[in-house]
Amino acid sequence: MGGRVFKGPDDFMKHTYIQHADNQTDISFHAFSDKEDAIRLIRNAVFVEEQGVPIDEEFDDDDHECVHVIVIRDAQPIGTGRLRPDGRIGRIAVLEQERGRGIGKAILVALEQYAKESSLERLWAHAQVQALGLYEGLGYCVDGESFMEAGISHKRIHKPINPNGTINNCYLSKSLHEKKPAAAQR
Numbered sequence: 001m002g003g004r005v006f007k008g009p010d011d012f013m014k015h016t017y018i019q020h021a022d023n024q025t026d027i028s029f030h031a032f033s034d035k036e037d038a039i040r041l042i043r044n045a046v047f048v049e050e051q052g053v054p055i056d057e058e059f060d061d062d063d064h065e066c067v068h069v070i071v072i073r074d075a076q077p078i079g080t081g082r083l084r085p086d087g088r089i090g091r092i093a094v095l096e097q098e099r100g101r102g103i104g105k106a107i108l109v110a111l112e113q114y115a116k117e118s119s120l121e122r123l124w125a126h127a128q129v130q131a132l133g134l135y136e137g138l139g140y141c142v143d144g145e146s147f148m149e150a151g152i153s154h155k156r157i158h159k160p161i162n163p164n165g166t167i168n169n170c171y172l173s174k175s176l177h178e179k180k181p182a183a184a185q186r
Contacts, residue, residue, distance in 0.1 A: 025073040025103070027110045032063040035070050038077035039063075046093035053150040062090075069110050071103055081107040083114055089125040104134055112138075116161060124158040132157070 032039060040059070047053040062084055071079035071094070079094040089111050094103045115123055127135050129146055135157050136142065143156040 025071060025078075025106075027069055027071050027106055029110075029114060030068050030070055032066065032068055032082075035068060035077075038070055039068055039080050042077055042080045042093050042095060043091060045095055047091075047150075050096065051150075051152060053152070057150050058091075066090075067111075067114055069107050069114075071107060073098070079103045079107055081111055083111045083123075087115060087120045087123050089123055092131075104131075105138065108134070108138055112159075120161055122158055122160045124156065126154040127157045129153040129155055 043058055044055070047058050048055050063082070066082040066084050069079075069081045069083075070077055078098040079092075081092040082090055084090070089108070092104055092107055094107070112123065123140075125135070125140075126147075126149055127140075127142075130153075132142060132155060138159070140157040140159045143158060146153045146155050148154070
């Protein structure tokens with residue numbers, strides 16, 4: 001990260017980044033230890049029960065160094081995600097009954113904002129293939145071939161953050177930097 005400082009969860013503890021359009025949904029940043037019950041509830045339901053990820057693979061030591069986003073609607077946890085100090089986004093999970101309402105997108109936007117404020121240079125992830133549309137819709141680049149992780153097909157994705165803190169739309173960046181063919185000579 002070249003001398004840049006990742007802001008730990010204490011820097012934004014209980015700081016609400018966004019209130020969802022329905023005015024009943026709050027998104028906030030936390031340390032794993034402060035919201036462990038809510039994080040475990042959501043990730044157990046989505047990854048362990050729905051997708052069959054072994055529980056010992058779902059929860060790891062990275063949880064304690066990450067900043068976690070918790071989404072609360074009507075005083076109930078409904079979504080979560082995390083950001084590692086190296087810019088890796090992961091464990092984006094929304095309870096099944098809450099999907100299709102923009103919660104996953106809101107989690108990613110909150111994590112992107114946190115990354116900008118922490119002066120990270122790029123975001124990256126191993127995204128489930130079935131969720132690539134969400135990431136591509138937010139401008140992430142898909143890299144390489146698919147691979148299996150925890151028994152689920154994934155692809156590597158990334159999204160650069162400019163030094164001024166703006167986040168690039170990967171596809172726009174590519175089109176602006178591609179060499180255009182020279183005009184045919186007469």
